[in-house]
Amino acid sequence: xxxxxxxxLYLDPQIRDWVLFPITLVMILVGVLRHYVxxxxxxxxxxxxxxxxxxxxxLTRCQILRATSANSPIPPSFYKxxxxxxxxxxxxxxxxxxxxxxxxTPSTAPNPLSxxxxxxxxxxxxxxxxVMMVPQMVIMGWINFFFQGFVLIKxxxxxxxxxxxxxxxxxxxxxxxVRWVSSLSWYFLNFFGLNGLYRLILGGDNSAxxxxxxxxxxxxxxxxxxxxxxxxxxxxxxxxxxNLEFAEGLYNWVGQDIDTKVLRKYGKLLxxxxx
Amino acid sequence: xxxxxxxxxxxxxxxxxxxxxxxxxxxxxxxLQKNAYQNLGDEEWTFLEQLALASIDVGRxxxxxxxxxxxxxxxxxxxxxxxxxxxxxxxxxSPEIALKYYSELLEAxxxxxxxxxxxISVLRRTGKxxxxxxxxxxxxxxxYTDVEGWLELGDLYAESCQYTLSLxxxxxxxxxxxxxxxxxxxxxxxxxxxxxxxxxxxxxxxxVDMSDGDDSGISLAESTPLGITVRAWFGVKLCTRRxxxxxxxxxxxxxxxxxxxSNNVALLDELATExxxxxxxxxxxVKGEIARGREEVFAWVA
Numbered sequence: 001x002x003x004x005x006x007x008x009l010y011l012d013p014q015i016r017d018w019v020l021f022p023i024t025l026v027m028i029l030v031g032v033l034r035h036y037v038x039x040x041x042x043x044x045x046x047x048x049x050x051x052x053x054x055x056x057x058x059l060t061r062c063q064i065l066r067a068t069s070a071n072s073p074i075p076p077s078f079y080k081x082x083x084x085x086x087x088x089x090x091x092x093x094x095x096x097x098x099x100x101x102x103x104x105t106p107s108t109a110p111n112p113l114s115x116x117x118x119x120x121x122x123x124x125x126x127x128x129x130x131v132m133m134v135p136q137m138v139i140m141g142w143i144n145f146f147f148q149g150f151v152l153i154k155x156x157x158x159x160x161x162x163x164x165x166x167x168x169x170x171x172x173x174x175x176x177x178v179r180w181v182s183s184l185s186w187y188f189l190n191f192f193g194l195n196g197l198y199r200l201i202l203g204g205d206n207s208a209x210x211x212x213x214x215x216x217x218x219x220x221x222x223x224x225x226x227x228x229x230x231x232x233x234x235x236x237x238x239x240x241x242x243n244l245e246f247a248e249g250l251y252n253w254v255g256q257d258i259d260t261k262v263l264r265k266y267g268k269l270l271x272x273x274x275x
Numbered sequence: 276x277x278x279x280x281x282x283x284x285x286x287x288x289x290x291x292x293x294x295x296x297x298x299x300x301x302x303x304x305x306x307l308q309k310n311a312y313q314n315l316g317d318e319e320w321t322f323l324e325q326l327a328l329a330s331i332d333v334g335r336x337x338x339x340x341x342x343x344x345x346x347x348x349x350x351x352x353x354x355x356x357x358x359x360x361x362x363x364x365x366x367x368x369s370p371e372i373a374l375k376y377y378s379e380l381l382e383a384x385x386x387x388x389x390x391x392x393x394x395i396s397v398l399r400r401t402g403k404x405x406x407x408x409x410x411x412x413x414x415x416x417x418x419y420t421d422v423e424g425w426l427e428l429g430d431l432y433a434e435s436c437q438y439t440l441s442l443x444x445x446x447x448x449x450x451x452x453x454x455x456x457x458x459x460x461x462x463x464x465x466x467x468x469x470x471x472x473x474x475x476x477x478x479x480x481x482x483v484d485m486s487d488g489d490d491s492g493i494s495l496a497e498s499t500p501l502g503i504t505v506r507a508w509f510g511v512k513l514c515t516r517r518x519x520x521x522x523x524x525x526x527x528x529x530x531x532x533x534x535x536x537s538n539n540v541a542l543l544d545e546l547a548t549e550x551x552x553x554x555x556x557x558x559x560x561v562k563g564e565i566a567r568g569r570e571e572v573f574a575w576v577a
Contacts, residue, residue, distance in 0.1 A: 050385040054417045061419045064450055073453040073481070074446040075474055077530040082446070255477035259535035259543060262480045265487075266495055266550075268542045 020152045027190045031208035038207040051097045058095035066247040090237040147183040155179045278311045296332035438469030456485040473534035476514035482507040515544035548576045
C-alpha cells in the first residue's frame with residue numbers, strides 16, 4: 001500500500017525551487033550571520049587582578065608538586081619544606097584574594113547574583129542565547145505559517161516506520177511512505193545537521209551552530225565550576241590540603257637509590273634478580 | 276634571495292623560536308623595503324614584531340621605530356605593542372625611564388606578566404639585586420609556572436653566594452620540568468658549590484641516568500658518553516673524590532641526604548674514571564681521532 005502511494009505522489013518542481021532551497025539557504029545564512037553577531041557581541045575578556053590570578057593558581061602549585069611526588073625530582077628536605085609551606089599557606093588563607101579570612105565572619109558561599117563579575121558572565125551567556133533563539137523562532141514561525149503541511153523531498157533510501165514522527169512532523173497521514181519529508185522536519189534536519197557545513201565555512205571554532213546551545217541553558221553553568229564563575233576557594237583549598245598530605249605519604253625521591261641503579265645499569269653491581 | 280624565501284625563512288625562525296637576529300634582520304629588512312609585508316594577511320603583524328625585535332638586537336633602531344609605528348597604528352592599546360615599545364625604550368633611554376614606563380603600565384594592569392618580567396630584567400640589569408629578588412619572588416608567587424623565572428632567581432641567589440636559596444629556587448624549576456637534565460645538572464653543580472656533596476653526587480647520577488644511552492642498541496658499558504653526560508660524569512668524579520678523601524673534606528649534608536655506602540662510592544669512582552677515559556679516547560663520534568685535552572683528563576682521573 002505504501003509503495004503505491006509513493007508512486008502516486010508527484011512533487012511540483014516549484015516546491016523544490018521556492019520552498020526546499022530557500023529554507024536551506026536561509027538557515028545557512030542565518031547561521032553565518034549569527035556567528036558574526038556573536039563575535040561582535042563577545043565582550044573582551046576582563047583583565048584579572050594580580051591577587052585573583054594568584055588565588056586561582058595556588059592550586060596549580062600544589063598540583064605540580066603532587067604530580068611527581070611518587071618519583072619526585074627533588075630531595076626529601078626540599079619536598080617537605082615546599083609541601084608544608086603550601087599546606088600552611090592554604091590553611092591560613094594567604095592565597096585568598098581578599099587576604100586571610102577573619103575569625104568571626106561566618107564563611108558563606110559567594111552569591112553569584114551579588115558578584116558583578118559573575119553577573120557579567122551570565123549576561124554574556126544570555127546574550128548569545130538570545131541571538132540564537134530569536135532567529136530560530138522566526139524561521140520556525142515562517143515555515144509554519146507559509147509552508148505548513150508541505151511535503152518537500154523524498155529520501156532516496158527506504159526507512160522503517162519508526163522514522164515517521166521524525167520525518168513527517170506537521171502532516172497527519174498514517175499511510176504515507178516514510179521517505180517523504182515534511183517542511184517542518186526538513187527544518188529540524190537542517191537545524192541539527194548543518195554544523196558540519198558551518199565548520200567548513202567558518203572554521204572549527206564557530207558559534208553558528210544553534211543546536212549545541214539548545215542543550216545548555218544560561219543557568220546550567222552556575223552549578224559547575226567554570227572559569228569566570230565564582231568558586232569557593234576556601235573549600236577547594238581545604239580539599240587540596242588533604243591531597244597534599246596524601247601525596248607526601250606517597251613521596252619518593254628519584255635519587256634515593258640512584259647510585260645502585262646507575263651501577264647496575266653499567267654492570268658494576270649485579271642485577272637484582274641474580275643477587 | 277627572493278622575498279618569498281626570505282619570508283619562509285622568517286616564518287621558520289618564528290615557528291622554532293630562533294633568535295638569529297642578524298639573519299632575521301637582513302631577511303626582514305629586504306621584505307620591509309619592498310613593502311612585501313602588506314600582502315601577508317594576518318602574518319604581517321607577527322612579521323613586524325619579529326623584525327622590530329631583531330632590529331633592536333642589531334642596533335638598527337630606525338627600522339624598529341618604523342615597525343613600531345605600523346604596529347601601534349594597527350593596535351593602539353595592545354599590551355604586546357606596549358611591551359615592544361618598552362624594549363625599544365630600553366635600547367636607547369636610561370633604565371630609569373624604562374622602569375617608570377613599566378611601572379605605569381603595571382599600575383594600569385597589575386597582572387601583565389610580560390611587562391612585569393621586563394621590569395624585573397631592567398632591575399637586574401641596573402644591579403639592584405635586592406629589589407630584583409623581591410620583585411621576582413612576588414612574580415613567581417603569582418605566576419608559579421614560569422620556569423625561566425625560577426632559573427633566573429636561582430642564578431641571582433647563586434650570584435650573591437646564597438647557595439641554599441639558589442637550590443630552593445632550582446628545585447621549583449625541577450618540579451616544573453622534571454624531564455630536563457640541564458636543570459638537574461645546574462641543581463647538582465649548585466649543590467656541589469654549596470658543599471652538599473652527597474646531594475650533588477646523587478643529582479649528578481640522576482643526570483647521568485636521564486641523559487645516557489640512546490636507542491642505537493649498544494650496551495651502555497660500551498657506549499661513549501656525549502654532551503651533558505660527560506659533564507655529569509666529571510661531577511660524579513669530583514664528588515666521589517671528595518667522599519673518598521680524608522673525612523674533614525666533607526661537611527655533613529645540609530639537606531640531610533645520606534651518602535651512598537663506601538663500597539658504592541668506590542665503585543662509582545671507578546665507573547666515572549672509566550667513563551671519562553672512554554669519553555676522551557676519541558673525539559665525539561669520530562673513531563680514531565683523539566679528543567682535545569685527553570692528556571689532561573687522563574692525568575686528572577688517574
